[in-house]
Amino acid sequence: MENCLYSLSGFNFYFKGNILLLFLLLCGISLQSQIIPNPEVMNMNSESFMFDSKVGLVYKNLSKADRGFLIPYLKKSIEKESGIIVDTGKKQPKNIILEINTKSAREQNDESYQLYIDRTKIHLRANSYEGLFYATQSLLQYFTFYNTSIPVKLPGLTVYDKPAVNWRGMMLDVSRHFYSVEAIKRVLDLIAYYKLNVFHWHLTDNEGWRIQIKKYPKLTTIGAWRNEIPGSIFYKKDSSYTKPLAIEPYPYGGFYTQQQIKEVVKYARERGVMVIPEIDLPGHSAAALTAYPEYSCEGYRHPAPNSTLWNGKVDTDKVNFNYCPGKESSFIFIEDILTEVMELFPSRYIHIGGDEVDKQYWQRCDECQQRMHSERLKDENELQSYFLKRVTSFLEKNNRTVIGWDDILEGGAPESAIIMSWRGEKRAINGAKQNHHVIMSPSNPFYFNRYQDDSAKEPLAASYSINTLQRVYEYNIWPEQLDENGKGLIKGGQFAVWTEFISSLEHLEYMLLPRLPAFSENLWSLDQRKNYNDFIKRLNQGHYDVWKRSGIRFHPKYYNKSVY
CATH class of the missing domain: 3.20.20.80 (Glycosidases)
Known part of the structure; x- marks a missing residue:
């Protein structure tokens, strides 16, 4: 089960959502969501991401304008909640990754996103800036629920989510x-x-x-x-x-x-x-x-x-x-x-x-x-x-x-x-x-x-x-x-x-x-x-x-x- 979910980190996110949904239902373990609105799919794995040292915050395919806001916004939010330094300069042993899929894969009005957490990374992916922002909100809500002790320990999970209406x-x-x-x-x-x-x-x-x-x-x-x-x-x-x-x-x-x-x-x-x-x-x-x-x-x-x-x-x-x-x-x-x-x-x-x-x-x-x-x-x-x-x-x-x-x-x-x-x-x-x-x-x-x-x-x-x-x-x-x-x-x-x-x-x-x-x-x-x-x-x-x-x-x- 762990290997099945872990392999999702390399899963081709360009596949249509229903294929990914089937994959998660077959491989995942149901997890009671504390995220609002309730995600379409939310499954846990046996790993945990520990905020016990410096964490990197890196990005892929974000425009200058988008990363100019989103990177410092997420850095400030996490540092305020955890007290852990978030380094936006270079990769660390543990990283938060923000990724927008390549331009050719983006779909108009696609607000879907994916959030994946294991012991070394928190990976947020989407086909649009809006979807990526929603991923950050789910992460921050999830973080808030588990922010009850120092260091903060986030249970591993996979979220695939999209809205019912636009x-x-x-x-x-x-x-x-x-x-x-x-x-x-x-x-x-x-x-x-x-x-x-x-x-x-x-x-x-x-x-x-x-x-x-x-x-x-x-x-x-x-x-x-x-x-x-x-x-x-x-x-x-x-x-x-x-x-x-x-x-x-x-x-x-x-x-x-x-x-x-x-x-x-x-x-x-x-x-x-x-x-x-x-x-x-x-x-x-x-x-x-x-x-x-x-x-x-x-x-x-x-x-x-x-x-x-x-x-x-x-x-x-x-x-x-x-x-x-x-x-x-x-x-x-x-x-x-x-x-x-x-x-x-x-x-x-x-x-x-x-x-x-x-x-x-x-x-x-x-x-x-x-x-x-x-x-x-x-x-x-x-x-x-x-x-x-x-x-x-x-x-x-x-x-x-x-x-x-x-x-x-x-x-x-x-x-x-x-x-x-x-x-x-x-x-x-x-x-x-x-x-x-x-x-x-x-x-x-x-x-x-x-x-x-x-x-x-x-x-x-x-x-x-x-x-x-x-x-x-x-x-x-x-x-x-x-x-x-x-x-x-x-x-x-x-x-x-x-x-x-x-x-x-x-x-x-x-x-x-x-x-x-x-x-x-x-x-x-x-x-x-x-x-x-x-x-x-x-x-x-x-x-x-x-x-x-x-x-x-x-x-x-x-x-x-x-x-x-």
């Missing part, structure tokens, strides 16, 4: 509450640790514009700020929970400079995460239209929205929420903005929102009605479709793909658009039946701004549903009503954090953990590898300890050291 994302709303660059990086560290690969950055909404656009400076000098009243709330249905404090409003807001945006995008890419910006339109645009009211239907300025508006009925005569599709200047304004956005974000995807458009503005707007007449549009849903198709056409000419919330199906979605389904499965099914790719982001259970427990001690949250850890873990992203072709259009899933009630990083972390690793394992692992009780056990095999040592807040309900 879209595993998180959306963070920074409009309702603003988070610093350092806070964003901390969130990126968390999602990368659990092998998520998409960070959807909700940068604009009614309550604040958060991205510097040089051609339109008032977007940030005016649109990034609002008058805030502590204790005020956003949802009328939750108004019984709190009352605004009787103090004067104060300015609240912030934005990211273009240099900061580039910094975050680079930080994410180094961790295998693609950053997708969302510029919400044609609705949810009150912050932009406070700064530039000439692109609204009314054409004159109203005060910037703030949380006090949501304590009761919103008077739509006092706020400009929508761009005016009747004005040609609206499209010039939006295209100018998106041109700068594309210069900052290399991702092929741009999210343009498209949700919750209050079309009564357009019903009473002469220019919108003229547009509908000239374009032979039968109603305001088709006017929305016209608006979104024009924006999509502009982005397509720049080699970008549009993503929109499932509301864009109303009136007819742009043909190439990807549907992000947030209102249950019905819209996802409709989108797939219209041959759109779909990303599953159902508010129930994938909105992490909602309660995760029914305890009265929970911090204030949107009360539409209780999205428990188990429901997040067990939700099936493939609607049963779809046939195999339809299911093939499901790109993956994404959870969202809307921040009406979440004003601090500590509160944000509390809402993320432990639901984040549950979501990760749901999308990474095939059904036969998922076991909720086993997942809870593995959470307690080092993961809570990592969060505690890092000062990260988490929901304590499932923290139980007795599960070892």
